[in-house]
Amino acid sequence: MKLNNLLDALFPAGHTVTVTDQTLTGTATTAAGPVTVLGTMDGAAISHDIALRLADCILQTIESAPGRPLVFLVDTSGQALSRQQELLCLNGSLAHLAQCVDLARRQGHASVSLVNEQAVSGGFLSFGLMVDRTYALADAQVRVMDLKAMARVTKIAHERLMELASNSPIFAPGAESYRRMGAIEAIWEAPSAQLLETALVELAKGAGLADQRMTVGLARGGRYLAADVTAAVLAAD
């Protein structure tokens, strides 16, 4: 979906977004008030520059717009694969970005992300999965790795992986797996201002402060071990 169509659908009341090198930053108007809009597009591979640009936008919001929600648009093919990036500790810049999202939450800024095309691995971890609530469009591709590459690395036959993927959300790529496992709150058939505003209103009541994804995953039957294990650790002598 083209960026402008996406923005128009989410923010019919108006938006001002700048794109620099596959990163978008800006503001938009919603019925719940102004929001900061930021994220990535064109399957961006997250680099230091992209992570730092997004982090800066978050920090600016905290500095100059108390309480303003953050709406992340996620379209990433994962992390940049580069020796130069690793030399300067790319995991550190992704961690910094994640920490900025977390600080925003602690300072009273609700946050949502919407996966509109792709969300992969480290790119997804650094911001898309750090927000209060994550949403995805129906045809979004969400995954750690595609099955063919996974077959190569694990040395398990691709056919076997496909067979298991057909009834296990544990490694079947796709937004629905993540929804069932509690990491994606809901899948939207189409982007809409209505859905976004409902999400923001609920978060304004503090619904996003604690990480509930394990409980949700258990309730939806996608992840049935994690919640019990965590509870057992808390209860252990």
Add this chain to the structure above:
Amino acid sequence: MNLMEKLEFKFPAQAGKTSPITALCGVVGSGNLEILVRTGSDADVCEVSIKTSARGFGEIWQAVLTDFAEHNPAGGTRIFINDMGATPAVVSLRLGQALTEYLGVAQ
């Protein structure tokens, strides 16, 4: 296709002391295995369950475990093994370590 093999064995064995602990030895890495020893239900029997990624070595497991049960006070134990292709020598070594750790606490 089943890659993992599951094996079950029961051997008569001289009873050792019962111990309150569960002993765990080793790591499930390539060419390695982990062995868990805890109290079993029958004082004269050593019961062993194995999950292994190396198929077709049932007879060798039989031989190694028979030898272990004959020469150690392994009666009254329940043993679980997760194996990723350890050699008989490594298996024997770990069995000895695990049993020693299990019995060591009983003293």
Add this chain to the structure above:
Amino acid sequence: MNATNGFTPGHSYFEATARQRLQQILDAGSFREFLAPETVEVSPHLAALDLPGAFDDGVIIGAASLGGRRVLVAAQEGRFMGGSVGEIHGAKIVGLLRRAVAERPDAVLLLVDSGGVRLHEANAGLIAISEIMRAVLTVRAAGVPVLALVGGSCGAFGGMGIVAKLCSAILISEEGRLALSGPEVIETVMGVEEFDSKDRALVWRVTGGKHRYLMGDCAELVEDDSAAFRLGALEYLDTHGEPEPSLFTLRAVQQHLSDRMVRFGAYRDGLEVWADLGVAQPQQVPLLDRDSLVALKKGLPA
């Protein structure tokens, strides 16, 4: 034996198993394991793929004391499935961190030895790492420092590389590596010119402990010895509190990271970075012992 360090060497951290590391680092006899191995089922996800699991799913968690301080600890076993994070493994770490929020120990120690997400449980692993990321920050926000110890065969890669950088500080040995994508992955996708993963010296100049320490990405460099990690952790805890999360701090980090990109962004090798930092003989760095390198770093221009 190194008399100046104040510890008695004897146990290579790199060679030790996760359980051995805990025994060697923590106060003798103080470790109490949570979810002892047979109380949790072996991963059914691995069983579904016909793989033998491990009774602790590759991570040991529990409570202990360190120099008399109350600590909660998690140690990943790098030799089990590359220390990778699956559903049960991840939930054990999250449970430990949530317990730290409730109990407020003096510190949490994460002995990181992991390539990241366990591909055999891909989505569960990714989500678990996201939960670990949030939990680490919550523990820190509660005033409890979280120390990452990096020095095993898997280093801290993938999502666990991000987790390590979310910790209060990282203690790393010369053997340790800290990065995001593994060199093999980069080589496979981008070609051997981009990163020759078989050039071990290069791998360590780009992702290894000495480089990370010189760049300031790790708080301390320690010898490959459990006693050295113990001493390093104690020294860190003796001299550092856990500050509240603050805009001011993150702004400073933002500035620092931006400046770094400008200054070093064109380099492809640790040698170039070290030269720029003011190291007179960068090619000697891989040969220096730990004490010499620490002294060298202290003498560099600010």
